[in-house]
Amino acid sequence: MNPQIQHLYDIATKPERWIIGLMSGTSLDGLDVALCRISGSGPATAVVLDRFTTVSYNDDFKEEIRTIFAKREIDFERLCLLNPYIGRLHGRMILDCLHEWEIEPDAVDIVASHGQTVYHAPKSQHRHDSFPNATLQIGDGDHIAATTGIITFSDFRQKHVAMGGEGAPLAVYGDYFMFSKKGENRILLNMGGIANFTYLPADEDASKVFTTDTGPGNTLLDAYARRLLNNPYDEDGQLAASGQVNDALLDSLKNNPFFDAPFPKTTGPEVFNVAYVEEAQARSQTSDLSAADLMATLVQFSANTIASAIRRVIHEDETHIYMSGGGMHNPILTGAIQKLLPGCLFGSTNELGINGDAKEAVLFAVLANESLAGGTTSFGDRQGVPTISMGKVSFPR
Numbered sequence: 589m590n591p592q593i594q595h596l597y598d599i600a601t602k603p604e605r606w607i608i609g610l611m612s613g614t615s616l617d618g619l620d621v622a623l624c625r626i627s628g629s630g631p632a633t634a635v636v637l638d639r640f641t642t643v644s645y646n647d648d649f650k651e652e653i654r655t656i657f658a659k660r661e662i663d664f665e666r667l668c669l670l671n672p673y674i675g676r677l678h679g680r681m682i683l684d685c686l687h688e689w690e691i692e693p694d695a696v697d698i699v700a701s702h703g704q705t706v707y708h709a710p711k712s713q714h715r716h717d718s719f720p721n722a723t724l725q726i727g728d729g730d731h732i733a734a735t736t737g738i739i740t741f742s743d744f745r746q747k748h749v750a751m752g753g754e755g756a757p758l759a760v761y762g763d764y765f766m767f768s769k770k771g772e773n774r775i776l777l778n779m780g781g782i783a784n785f786t787y788l789p790a791d792e793d794a795s796k797v798f799t800t801d802t803g804p805g806n807t808l809l810d811a812y813a814r815r816l817l818n819n820p821y822d823e824d825g826q827l828a829a830s831g832q833v834n835d836a837l838l839d840s841l842k843n844n845p846f847f848d849a850p851f852p853k854t855t856g857p858e859v860f861n862v863a864y865v866e867e868a869q870a871r872s873q874t875s876d877l878s879a880a881d882l883m884a885t886l887v888q889f890s891a892n893t894i895a896s897a898i899r900r901v902i903h904e905d906e907t908h909i910y911m912s913g914g915g916m917h918n919p920i921l922t923g924a925i926q927k928l929l930p931g932c933l934f935g936s937t938n939e940l941g942i943n944g945d946a947k948e949a950v951l952f953a954v955l956a957n958e959s960l961a962g963g964t965t966s967f968g969d970r971q972g973v974p975t976i977s978m979g980k981v982s983f984p985r
């Protein structure tokens with residue numbers, strides 16, 4: 589037997605695994621690195637988030653990714669070059685984190701890497717009948733494994749697509765395993781570039797849980813913060829707070845079939861981008877709106893679409909909503925959502941033991957753990973939540 593297979597088997601049978609989860613999201617702010625100690629599997633999964641940091645990307649690198657990100661036409665050579673480049677960069681970032689934490693790489697059992705999404709194309713978006721749902725993440729796992737010497741799981745989304753899903757959202761699996769609670773209806777709301785929520789019913793029935801994207805979270809806010817403020821984001825929603833919501837533009841922004849489509853569904857910055865806003869402005873004759881009013885309207889757009897999606901599944905007051913993702917730090921956004929859902933109890937996943945900024949990186953650690961040591965939970969026979977094991981294995985040598 590290849591000794592690396594034996595090593596993988598030994599990891600799968602350990603009572604506790606050290607797994608580093610990595611997420612590089614649509615906000616392109618940096619690489620989230622979550623060192624987790626995980627025992628058990630399925631609903632018995634227990635996660636201790638031992639260390640967490642976000643390693644910021646420098647401006648040149650962000651610009652480099654933006655040249656190929658969420659665009660229909662790109663420099664194909666750049667895409668090809670960035671695939672190994674990002675893998676190696678993420679590998680080096682892991683080693684730097686471990687050095688800082690004074691942890692030897694061989695103490696870590698597995699790296700679980702999401703990679704960088706460069707294009708997301710569910711059928712509802714690409715509309716080519718003869719092609720399946722599609723999504724593409726780069727930053728190849730072989731390069732992470734070779735750079736760190738740690739067995740790496742990567743490219744988690746393709747199995748979901750292979751089983752008829754859209755490749756996202758995958759949060760349903762991790763949220764169910766980590767945060768489901770008998771007797772309490774829960775909503776886990778993540779506000780990254782794109783917002784999504786997971787519904788966890790009080791009866792803990794796996795065949796009812798799902799996660800759906802709701803539309804933009806911060807992606808439009810960030811795009812306009814770059815344009816209007818020359819900042820990566822509108823810190824604490826300060827610009828938005830100084831403006832007034834424009835109802836004509838808000839209505840025009842909400843005019844998209846994505847919002848009425850059934851759950852679960854996914855989207856991305858391929859749809860919700862500056863061109864989308866400019867078209868909505870042209871339709872509503874609001875192209876000369878002030879920077880502050882535009883930002884206020886964009887925040888309200890995210891808040892309205894998040895709240896109305898959640899309202900479609902909550903039937904009782906006092907549903908607990910646990911927030912995560914960078915949007916939870918924007919008080920104008922969270923304030924608007926709370927106003928739209930007055931009966932709900934708001935908190936963050938920090939209260940459930942997982943730092944909200946780390947939740948998505950932890951998810952990939954949990955998915956790798958499940959592929960190694962679980963795989964027995966059935967999510968029923970439903971579209972969008974296939975019962976699957978995800979991630980491709982890269983050995984270091």
Ligand SMILES: Nc1ncnc2c1ncn2[C@@H]1O[C@H](COP(=O)(O)OP(=O)(O)OP(=O)(O)O)[C@@H](O)[C@H]1O
Nearest residue numbers: 613614615780781782806821823824913914917918
């Ligand atoms: N203090 C703050 N005020 C306003 N916005 C903030 C603040 N802190 C973080 N954010 C927002 O959070 C974003 C980062 O969020 P996060 O890291 O969750 O996104 P992501 O993981 O890249 O996205 P996705 O989940 O869509 O892949 C920033 O770009 C910014 O918009």
Ligand SMILES: CC(=O)N[C@H]1[C@@H]2OC[C@@H](O2)[C@@H](O)[C@@H]1O[C@H](C)C(=O)O
Nearest residue numbers: 705708723756757758759780782948
């Ligand atoms: C294709 C892709 O990268 N989608 C991301 C993105 O960021 C948020 C939202 O859009 C979600 O669908 C997904 O990530 C999370 C981790 C998920 O799959 O659950």
